Amino acid sequence: MNIGDVARSTGLPAKTIRYYEDIDLVTPARASNGYREYVEQDVHRLSFIQRARSLGFSIDECRLLLSLYNDKQRASSDVKSLALAKIDEIDRKIEELGSLRSTLKTLADHCHGNSRPDCPILEEMAKGVS
Amino acid sequence: MNIGDVARSTGLPAKTIRYYEDIDLVTPARASNGYREYVEQDVHRLSFIQRARSLGFSIDECRLLLSLYNDKQRASSDVKSLALAKIDEIDRKIEELGSLRSTLKTLADHCHGNSRPDCPILEEMAKGVS
DNA sequence: GCTAGTGGTTCCAGTCACTGGAAGGTCAAG
């Protein structure tokens, strides 16, 4: 399996797949012509990484998850606590987004929306009333 | 106000504040000794940026958000439509985060979190039931 | 065998938004 096929089947750009080799995440064999030769297990690891990344895990966290995945003796509690920590992180982001949203909402609600430049809420914000 | 005070009151590292000057986001006056001299308005701008950044807005988006209350010449309708567009963006972000969260939550809930190696979080990432 | 086209290779540079560290200037306290 060449890199292009792997790219198609994992949804990862070839560039990214090469980058993952650079950082020793997935290191395929090489054919006699120098092409990367991916086997099923490589593709599997790459798909795993793709999914973990899209769930917001960092590369280092992916490395950890992969090692947990490959370690048949690992405790599922390790993975669970990692996931729970991520959930906390997400909750914090959502909360902060909500607060910026309400700031902007207040702003929008108090704007006349006409062609004059006056917008008292903006003036207040500029002065420090957040 | 020196950069250290500003760092303490905004929660931004001094390094970052200097970087923001580099990219012309917040450009304080200089004292005779070369020190940066921040006024209240600078601090407020920096706090706003801090908040917006922590919510995933790019520097360029921050520039746009700042223009909401910095441009005295804008029509308030411009302000309003910009704010409303941003709110839509925030809503989309919140929704995405929410779905990420629920995926992780479901997985974590089904994980026993004990010392045995079966773990639905890893299994899901391996299989690709996203 | 020649050529075109696709897909592979390496390497170097750039991106974004910082972050770290060196080398040195400034200031208030003891």
Add this chain to the structure above:
DNA sequence: CTTGACCTTCCAGTGACTGGAACCACTAGC
């Protein structure tokens, strides 16, 4: 007058890619 905190600039590195140049390999059609 020294100590130590705080400030300055500049240069380099980070994470996770991404773009591009220059070149090699394979396949299909003529």
